[in-house]
Amino acid sequence: MIVFCVIVLLFPVCGSVPLAGWVQSPGHPRGYDPYSNLTWKKCAPTGHKITLTLLHLDLEESFECEDDALKVFADKVLLFTLCGRKSVKELQASVNPFLQSLPGGCLTVSFLADYSNTERHTGFRGFYTIQDVDECMDPENECTQLCNNYIGGYRCFCRPNYILDNDNHTCKVSCSEDHTNSKEGVLMSPDWPRPYPENSVCSYTLAVEEGLQFELTFLDVFDLEKKENGECIDSLTIKPLNGKAETFCKRDIPSSLLTRSQRVEIIFRTDHKGTNRGFRLSYKTRGMKCTGPVTTKSSMIPQESEYPTGSKVTVKCDKGHVLKSLESAEDKYEATCQKNGQWSPLIPCEPVDCSIPDLSEFMDLSEDDPPTTYLNKISFKCTNEYYQLTKNGTFTCNAEGNWESESGQKFTEDMPKCEPVCGMNKDTSSGGRIFGGRPAEIGQIPWQLLHRISPRGGASLISDYWAITAAHVVDGYETTTMSWLGGMIDGKSQNPVTMETEKIIIHPNYQKVGRGSPSNYNHDIALIKMSKRVPLGRNIRPVCLPKKTDEPKGDATISGFGRFLEEKNSRYLLYGPVQIYPLNKCDSVGLPVTNNMICAGGDEVDSCQGDSGGPLFSPVLGYGSPDNPYRITGIVSWGPRGCGNKSYKGFYTKVQNYLDWIKETMEKN
The missing domain is CATH 2.60.120.290 (Spermadhesin, CUB domain)
Known part of the structure; x- marks a missing residue:
């Protein structure tokens, strides 16, 4: 042949x-x-x-x-x-x-x-x-045992008791064994106690009737090849019908293993070389039992190490976990130990999910798609550079499925908001005047608003919806829609930010006289709500309100589009520094002066007609910073006739006295 x-x-x-x-x-x-x-x-x-x-x-x-x-x-x-x-x-x-x-x-x-x-x-x-x-002389011909050369080719073949694998190069032993219905016996690696053969894949199947499980005991020496780092080269894998498979190759394996399964597959794998001895183990059956927990993140009542078949336990989910698969809101159920060693029913306890809360405009999550289940945290950020969070934006998902702040309040009760950054402008130098003052640069006083037509006056933006002005400027116009202009320094600008009023709210203690100069300027303050959100940007931003503890004093800045000559309104926004004086140092020219007013003036610097409602703010323009933002100290209210008279000072509504009214009015409206 x-x-x-x-x-x-x-x-x-x-x-x-x-x-x-x-x-x-x-x-x-x-x-x-x-x-x-x-x-x-x-x-x-x-x-x-x-x-x-x-x-x-x-x-x-x-x-x-x-x-x-x-x-x-x-x-x-x-x-x-x-x-x-x-x-x-x-x-x-x-x-x-x-x-x-x-x-x-x-x-x-x-x-x-x-x-x-x-x-x-x-x-x-x-x-x-x-x-x-002669291919047989080639060390790369991949014949694992014997090689036969013939003219034009070669053929691999094996020693006795080995079979040639389907790759026609590898010799392996036929070592798979079926021990179905055998309740006890001994398994060993091929050729035991001599070194086991190379290129082996042996499968030993153990199977008995339901209600029984196998106990494996390792005998003699357990010796499989492994690397110095402990990684298996040859291995023994024990794979129960239910449960996790375990793979061994070290010498320090447990002497006995309880499989908790009526069917077990034992797989022995070797590579192409080695002189290790292998393994020998005995198997026997014992009655099936269940162990806990029934499912993760749960407890069992009663709590035992093992449960005979037929035992019943109450499964209760741990804190922050619920039975999502049940229609009711129950967090516990009853389970029974089955003959196969498994619990039934098996309902997983899943963590409570707080989900992503509804977010206000300009607010977003700090991370993309964060986990929202029990004990996970989320935080927030403002997506617009002209806004900032009002409070700490970190919340934790609690056991009740609510986002909880660090102070223990619910998200809906302690929700952070993105509020406009106030009191900031572009970097500028200081100095200038209003009456005969210095023109402002664009973005230098971004909170300044102008009502260009009669009544001509100013206002200061204090949020993205609200502005503050003098009551006498809007007195009689409460039911009229007024157009205010911002984001500009040229009163004749063709591209200003135009804002329409929705509400005009004059302080309730102001003595209204209706579209004219009042005889009493006490409580000369009003709030204006715009009909839609003001689009904040580099050139239009709010000024901060003063602190209750900061008494007005020292130097400040006034600004407006009012008269800069005795008979002519300024086309451009002017500003200048003034000094705040005690009220007893200022001549009232016969008009009543109250503690709701501030007196201020400067060297040839003064507010004038057309500046009414505009801001008196500090620190002096050019010295504001994130740590010391610009705050509106006063509102241009009234003064003696003849602007810029060195003998007289101007009077401004003291905003500090109205902080509670401002806050309450804005919250209610």
């Missing part, structure tokens, strides 16, 4: 490619002519290689064989470039041993002569043969 196979395999070799032959230069041995050339190529069949032996070499000698040359290639790789004369002995020693192809490869010979020779050269001659390759 073996001889027959060899003859069959020789036919295609003999029929398609000569097994041997000659290759020589044109005219050999008489000599080659100028411009002679030759290209010769032969390829070996599969499982064979082609070998060339040069027996004669006589070519013109030249530097790097640039005149006449013989080149030999193996599978397109240049092996040699030859010229000059070499004896057979020299060729055998340094050239011929290397003139061979890879298995199934090709040899190519290229000869080229130039236009002339100083003497006649006989050329070259070689003998080629096609030979069978």
Whole structure:
């Protein structure tokens, strides 16, 4: 049978490619002519290689064989470039041993002569043969045990008691065993107690009737190959029908294992080498029992280490967990130990989910898609640079499914908000005047508003909906929609931010006289609510309200579009520094002065007609910072006739006295 196979395999070799032959230069041995050339190529069949032996070499000698040359290639790789004369002995020693192809490869010979020779050269001659390759001598043939070479190929085979795997290279043992309905016995690795064979995958199946489980006890030495870091090379895996599979290869395994399963598969795997002894273990059955917990994040009543089949327990979810699969809001149920060692019903306790709360405008989560279940935290941020959180924005999901602040309040009770950043402007230098004052730059006093038509006056933005002004400016216009302009420094600007009023609320203690100058300026303050949110930006931003504890004193700044000459309103926003004086230092010109007023003035700097309702703010313009923002101290209210008179000062509504009214009014409206 073996001889027959060899003859069959020789036919295609003999029929398609000569097994041997000659290759020589044109005219050999008489000599080659100028411009002679030759290209010769032969390829070996599969499982064979082609070998060339040069027996004669006589070519013109030249530097790097640039005149006449013989080149030999193996599978397109240049092996040699030859010229000059070499004896057979020299060729055998340094050239011929290397003139061979890879298995199934090709040899190519290229000869080229130039236009002339100083003497006649006989050329070259070689003998080629096609030979069978002994694949069994190749260490990479992947036969794990024995190898049989034949002409054109090779075959792997195995020692006795081994079988050849489907890959036709790997030898392995047939070691799988079925122990179904066997209640006790012994399992061991192949060839125990001798070293176990390589390339083994043994599967031992244990199975009995429901209500029983297997107990495994390891006997003698447990010795499987492993790496120095403890990683398994060979392994023993115990895989119960229910439960988690465990894999072993260390020597310090437990002596006994209770599988809690009526069916167990034991899988023994080895690699291609090693001299370890393996394992031996006994198995037996015992009655099935259940263990706890029934499900994670729960407790059991009563609490025992094991429960016989038929036992009933009450399963109660841990704090912050609920039975999501039940329609009711129950957090406990009854479970029974089954014959297979499992609890039924098995309802998981899942963490309470607070979900993402509804967020106000300009507010977003600090993280994308954060977990929202029990004890997880979320925090918030403002998405607009002109807004900031009013309080700490971190909340924790509590056991009741509510987001809880650090102070213990619910999200709905202690919800942070994105409020406008107040009292900030662009970086500027200080100085300037109103009456005869200095023009403001765009964004320098971004809270300044203007009512351009009669009554001409100013106001200060204090939020993205509310502005504050003098009561006498809006007295009589409470039911009228007024248009206020902001985000500009030119009173004739064609592109201001236009705001329409929704409500005008005058302080209840202000003595209304209706569209005219009152005889009493006490409580000269009013709030304006805009019909829609003011689009805050670099050029229109609110000013901060004063603190209750900060008594007005020192230097401040006033601003407005009022008169800068005796008879002419300013087209541009002007500002200037003033000093705040005690009320007893200011001449009231016969009008009543109250503690609800501030007196302020400066050297040729004063507010004037048309500035009414505008701000008196501090610190002095140019000295504000995030730690010391600009705050509206007063509202331009009244003063003596003749703006800029050094003998008189102007009077401003003291905003500090109205903080509670402002807060209450804004919250109610």
